[in-house]
Amino acid sequence: MTDTLAPSPAQTLAQKLIARACGRARVAVGEIVTCAVDMAMFHDSSGPRRLQPMLAELGAEIWDKSRVVLVMDHYVPERDDDARRIVRIARDWARDQRLPHVYDSQGICHVVVPQHGHIRPGMLCVGGDSHSPTGGAFGAYMFGVGSTEMLGVVVTGEIWLRVPETIQMWWDGRLSPGVTAKDMMLHMIGRFGMNGGRYQAVEFAGPAVQALSMQERMTLSNMSAELGAQAGLIAPDATTAAFLAAAGAPSVDTAAWFTDDEAPRTVHRFDAATLEPHVAAPHSPANSRGVSACAGTPIDVAYIGACTGAKLDDLRAAAHVLRGRKVAAGVRLIVAPASLRDQDQAREEGVLQALMAAGAELFPTACGACAGYGDPMGDDVTVMSTTARNFKGRMGSASAQVYLGSPYSVAAAALRGRITDPREVLA
Amino acid sequence: MSTSHKVWRLGADIDTDLLAPGHAMKHGIDIIATHCLETVRPEFARQVRQGDVIVAGPNFGIGSSREQAVAALVHLGVAAVIAPSYSGLYFRNAFNLGLLLLTCEHAELLQDGDRIAIDPAVPAVRTAEGRQFACEPIPGFLLDMVRAGGLMNQLRQRAGKDAPHA
Numbered sequence: 001m002t003d004t005l006a007p008s009p010a011q012t013l014a015q016k017l018i019a020r021a022c023g024r025a026r027v028a029v030g031e032i033v034t035c036a037v038d039m040a041m042f043h044d045s046s047g048p049r050r051l052q053p054m055l056a057e058l059g060a061e062i063w064d065k066s067r068v069v070l071v072m073d074h075y076v077p078e079r080d081d082d083a084r085r086i087v088r089i090a091r092d093w094a095r096d097q098r099l100p101h102v103y104d105s106q107g108i109c110h111v112v113v114p115q116h117g118h119i120r121p122g123m124l125c126v127g128g129d130s131h132s133p134t135g136g137a138f139g140a141y142m143f144g145v146g147s148t149e150m151l152g153v154v155v156t157g158e159i160w161l162r163v164p165e166t167i168q169m170w171w172d173g174r175l176s177p178g179v180t181a182k183d184m185m186l187h188m189i190g191r192f193g194m195n196g197g198r199y200q201a202v203e204f205a206g207p208a209v210q211a212l213s214m215q216e217r218m219t220l221s222n223m224s225a226e227l228g229a230q231a232g233l234i235a236p237d238a239t240t241a242a243f244l245a246a247a248g249a250p251s252v253d254t255a256a257w258f259t260d261d262e263a264p265r266t267v268h269r270f271d272a273a274t275l276e277p278h279v280a281a282p283h284s285p286a287n288s289r290g291v292s293a294c295a296g297t298p299i300d301v302a303y304i305g306a307c308t309g310a311k312l313d314d315l316r317a318a319a320h321v322l323r324g325r326k327v328a329a330g331v332r333l334i335v336a337p338a339s340l341r342d343q344d345q346a347r348e349e350g351v352l353q354a355l356m357a358a359g360a361e362l363f364p365t366a367c368g369a370c371a372g373y374g375d376p377m378g379d380d381v382t383v384m385s386t387t388a389r390n391f392k393g394r395m396g397s398a399s400a401q402v403y404l405g406s407p408y409s410v411a412a413a414a415l416r417g418r419i420t421d422p423r424e425v426l427a
Numbered sequence: 428m429s430t431s432h433k434v435w436r437l438g439a440d441i442d443t444d445l446l447a448p449g450h451a452m453k454h455g456i457d458i459i460a461t462h463c464l465e466t467v468r469p470e471f472a473r474q475v476r477q478g479d480v481i482v483a484g485p486n487f488g489i490g491s492s493r494e495q496a497v498a499a500l501v502h503l504g505v506a507a508v509i510a511p512s513y514s515g516l517y518f519r520n521a522f523n524l525g526l527l528l529l530t531c532e533h534a535e536l537l538q539d540g541d542r543i544a545i546d547p548a549v550p551a552v553r554t555a556e557g558r559q560f561a562c563e564p565i566p567g568f569l570l571d572m573v574r575a576g577g578l579m580n581q582l583r584q585r586a587g588k589d590a591p592h593a
Contacts, residue, residue, distance in 0.1 A: 045452065046493070058582055058583065059586060060582075075453070080453075083453060086453060128492060129492050130443075130491045130516055144516055146497070146516070147494050148520070148523040148524055148578050151582070152578050152582065155582060194440065194486055195489060195514065199515025228514060228515065230515055371449045372448070372449030372450050389444075389490065391445070392466055393466055394444050394449065396449070
C-alpha cells in the first residue's frame, strides 16, 4: 500500500465525492475508506441471475430497494431459450422483490438510468457493468463492480475504496465540425493506453468539455473504462442541471462539486480545435490514430449502436452525414438506438427517417452486437462501429475486423463503403 | 511457501473477452470455462491442472466487469495470476472470488512451464533455481478475503453459515 499523508486541505472532485460518502470532511489519496452507496445499478446479465441465488443462500435482504435500479438490456429481446431463462429470472425477481425502479427493454442501462434522473451530482454510485463510469458525467463518483461485490453492496449498502489520485484531462479550444467526444476519447486512449488511467480518477475539464452536451459528456465518462480509470468525472454545471430537470430529477446543487485549484493532481493538456477524427484499428481501442491512417479500408458493416455510440446526439451526427444520401452498395448499415426515449426523439426530429431512407436497418434498443449479444457479427466481416471495444471476438466472431469511430466517421464509412474522413462528406 | 506451481505464460492485455467470451456468457461457469483463453491458448482449458498459475504481461483482465473472467480461472483450478499490472476492476473481482493476484514487476522473466513457489504473505515468487521476485504488498483485508475463499464466504460467516468448503 502507498503510505498516506494527512489529507490536503485542497481537494479534488473525486476526493470531495468520496469524503461525503464516507462521512468525512476530507480524505487523503491512497487511504482505504468505506463508503455508503447512494445508488446501485445492475442489468439482466450481471444482476438477478447472479444475485438472487446468493441472496437466497445468505437469507439476506436488499438493504434499501429505493436505491436499487434494475435494467434489462443485455439479453433482450430474447433470441433463444437461454436468453429467455436469464430475462425471466430478472423479471420474476423484480416482481418478487417489488423493486420500484425497473426498466425492461427500454434501452441500455448507462443511458436509461441517467435519463430517469437516478444519477445526480454529489452521489456515490456503483454499477454491475464496466461502463458504469458513465455516471461520472453527472458529477457523481460511479464505478463498475462484479456480481459478487454487488452482492456485498446489496446486502450492506457499503463499499470500500482506495482514494484515487486525479488525472485531469484539460481540453482547451473547441471541437471543429464533424469531430466529437468519441474522437477526444479515442485520442486519449491511443496516447495513454487501455490501462493509462491506472484505476485512478480521470477528470475531464476545460472549455472544450464545458461546451459539450450532456450526452457527449457521457461518451467521455463512459469510455474512461477503456482508459482503465476507476471513475471518469466531469464537474457538474448548468448543462447538468438542465438535463436532470428535463429528466424529472429533484433539483440539484452543482456548486459544491469541483476540483480546488490547489489540489494536487496530474494535468494533461489538449487542444480540441486541432483534433482530427480518430479511428481505432483491430483489436484494441488503444490502436487509435487520426482517421487518415485507416482511410480507404473497405467495410462490410457500419454499426451505430451501444451506450457510447447511439444516443440521440450520436444519431443526429450520423443523420447529418446521411440525410438525402444512400449507403454504398453492399454495405449493411445497422442502427440500434441506445434507448427508446432517444429513438422516439430521433423519430420526432426526422433523424431516424433520414437514417432509414439512407438504407439503415433498425435494430432493438439494447446492448446487441456491441458485446456479441443480439445479432452478432459473422466471420471475416470488416465492421466500422461506434461501440466502445474492438477486442478480438468481442462482436461475435474472432475473424471479424472491427474499427471504432465516431457516429460521423461510421456514417461516412457507410456512405463511401470504406473508412473515410467524415469532414470530406459533411455538407 | 506453497508447493510447486506450473507456469502458463501469456502476453500483455489479456482481456475479459479472451477469459470469458461473450458468446459463452449465457451459460454456466462450467461451459464458460471450457472457452477460457481459447483464442490465444486453445489447449489451456483442457490441459491446465489444479494449482497451475498464469504469468502474464501488463494490463491483465482489462475490459468487462464480468466476474466469470475470474470464475473461469477459479473453476479450472488456477492458484494465482502473476503480472506487472491488472485492470483495477478485475483486481477487485479476483479477490472477491478468492483468486490471488500478485503484482510483480519482473513477472515477464518467468517462462512457460517453469515451476515456481508462491508466498502470498511476503509476497514473493521463487523459481526452482532459487531466484526470488518481490511482489507489491497486498492490503490485509484482501489477503483475508482470499484466505476465506472470497467475499461470499465472508458474508456466509457473517450470516452465521458455514462455508460449503474450505
